[in-house]
Amino acid sequence: MKMISQRVKDISYAIREIAAVASEVAKSGKKIYHLNIGDPVIYDFKMPNYISQALADASFNGKNYYVDSLGAPELREGISKSLKKSYNINVNSEDVLVTSGVTEAIFFLIASLLENKKELLIPGPSYPLYINYAKFFDGVPVEYELDETNNWDPNIDDLRKKINDKTQAILICSPNNPTGVMYSEKMIKEIIDLAGEYNLIIFSDEIYDQITYEKPFTCPANLSKDVPLIGLNGFSKSHLATGWRLGYMYYHDPENKLAELKANVAKLARARLSASSIAQYAAVEILKNPGTHTKEMVSKLKERRDYSYTRLRKIEGITCVKPNGAFYLFPKIDLNEFKKWKDDKEFTIDLLKTTGICGVYGSGFGEYGKNHFRLTFLPRVDILKEVYNSLEDFLSKTN
Numbered sequence: 001m002k003m004i005s006q007r008v009k010d011i012s013y014a015i016r017e018i019a020a021v022a023s024e025v026a027k028s029g030k031k032i033y034h035l036n037i038g039d040p041v042i043y044d045f046k047m048p049n050y051i052s053q054a055l056a057d058a059s060f061n062g063k064n065y066y067v068d069s070l071g072a073p074e075l076r077e078g079i080s081k082s083l084k085k086s087y088n089i090n091v092n093s094e095d096v097l098v099t100s101g102v103t104e105a106i107f108f109l110i111a112s113l114l115e116n117k118k119e120l121l122i123p124g125p126s127y128p129l130y131i132n133y134a135k136f137f138d139g140v141p142v143e144y145e146l147d148e149t150n151n152w153d154p155n156i157d158d159l160r161k162k163i164n165d166k167t168q169a170i171l172i173c174s175p176n177n178p179t180g181v182m183y184s185e186k187m188i189k190e191i192i193d194l195a196g197e198y199n200l201i202i203f204s205d206e207i208y209d210q211i212t213y214e215k216p217f218t219c220p221a222n223l224s225k226d227v228p229l230i231g232l233n234g235f236s237k238s239h240l241a242t243g244w245r246l247g248y249m250y251y252h253d254p255e256n257k258l259a260e261l262k263a264n265v266a267k268l269a270r271a272r273l274s275a276s277s278i279a280q281y282a283a284v285e286i287l288k289n290p291g292t293h294t295k296e297m298v299s300k301l302k303e304r305r306d307y308s309y310t311r312l313r314k315i316e317g318i319t320c321v322k323p324n325g326a327f328y329l330f331p332k333i334d335l336n337e338f339k340k341w342k343d344d345k346e347f348t349i350d351l352l353k354t355t356g357i358c359g360v361y362g363s364g365f366g367e368y369g370k371n372h373f374r375l376t377f378l379p380r381v382d383i384l385k386e387v388y389n390s391l392e393d394f395l396s397k398t399n
C-alpha cells in the first residue's frame with residue numbers, strides 16, 4: 001500500500017465535511033436544510049436562458065478545444081473593459097489571467113509565493129481554502145483579527161503586529177466569507193498603506209463584489225495607487241455559474257513590481273493547459289450583456305437576509321452582526337449559557353442531527369471562528385421560517 005502524503009491528509013474543509021454528516025442524517029428520513037454551501041444555483045436562482053444558450057452555442061460552434069492557457073483573448077479583453085466600466089480601474093487585457101474559478105487563482109498565487117514557512121496574512125475568521133493551500137505549499141497562514149465588536153472590521157493593530165520578514169502578502173476578502181460583512185473603506189486604505197510600508201502584495205478576493213445590500217463594493221485597486229494588488233473574481237456567484245468553474249485574476253501593478261510573479265504564474269497556467277473554453281466564450285457574451293439576473297438575485301437575497309437576521313436577533317444566547325454583503329450570517333453562540341455543548345462543532349452537529357439544519361461550525365473557519373456557526377440565507381423565506389422556528393425550539397429546549 002502506498003503512503004498518503006501528510007499534506008493531503010492535513011486538508012480540512014468544514015463546509016463539505018458537514019455535508020457528509022448531513023448525508024448520514026438524511027438516511028434516517030430526516031429533512032435536511034442545506035444552509036452550509038454558498039451555492040445560489042441549488043436554490044430558486046437560475047441562470048437566464050440567454051447565458052445557457054451562449055454556453056451551448058460555444059459548444060455547437062466547435063469551441064471545444066484547449067483555449068490559450070492565459071485565457072481566450074476576447075474574454076481577457078472583456079474583463080479588462082468591465083473592470084474599467086465598473087470600477088474605473090485600468091488593467092490591460094495582458095494583465096488578466098483566466099482560471100478555473102477563484103479557487104484556481106488562489107492555488108496559483110499561493111503556490112507561486114509560499115515555501116519554507118513563508119507567511120500569508122489572511123482574515124480571521126477565514127475562508128478555509130486560504131488556510132489549506134498555504135499549509136499545502138509549506139507556508140504559514142497567519143490570521144489577522146476581524147473584530148466582531150467593530151462590525152467585523154479588520155483590527156489594524158493586530159495586522160501590523162503580525163507582519164515580519166517572512167510575510168509575503170496580505171489577503172483581503174470583502175464582502176467577506178464567513179462574516180458577510182464588507183471591510184470599511186478606511187480599513188482597506190489602512191491595509192494598503194501598511195502593505196506599501198512593508199513592501200507586501202495585496203490579494204483581494206472580490207467574488208462577492210456584486211452581492212451587496214446597503215452600499216456598493218469598495219474596489220481596493222482604486223485605493224492602492226502604487227501598491228501592487230492582485231484582484232480575484234469570477235462568474236460563480238454573480239452570474240449563477242458555480243458549476244462552470246470560471247474565474248480570473250487581474251494584476252493592478254502600476255510600477256511593474258509583479259513582473260516576475262506574473263511570468264511564473266503564467267508558467268503554472270500553461271502547465272495545466274487551460275480553463276474551460278466553452279465557459280470562457282459564453283462569459284464573453286455575459287460581459288457584453290450583463291442582464292438583470294444579478295440585481296434580481298440581490299433583491300431577493302435582501303429580503304431573506306432581513307428575515308433571517310430579525311429572527312436570529314430574537315433568540316436568547318445568540319448574537320449576530322448584520323451582514324451587508326454575500327449571503328452568510330455568522331452568529332455567535334453563548335456556550336456559557338448553553339452548557340450542553342463543549343464547542344461550536346458539537347453544537348452544529350447536534351443541531352443537524354436533531355433538527356436537520358445544516359450549518360457550518362465556526363472553528364472550520366480558523367481560530368477566530370470559534371463559538372460561531374455559519375448559515376447561508378439562500379433559501380426562500382417560507383423555508384427560512386421553518387429553519388428559524390426549529391432553531392428557536394431547539395435552543396429553548398436546551399436550557
Ligand SMILES: Cc1ncc(COP(=O)(O)O)c(C=O)c1O
Pocket residue numbers: 038100101102103104127173176177205207233234235236242245246247
Ligand atoms: C471567498 C471565496 N473565495 C472563493 C470562492 C470560490 O470561488 P470559485 O467558485 O470562483 O472557485 C468562494 C466560494 O464560496 C468564496 O466564498
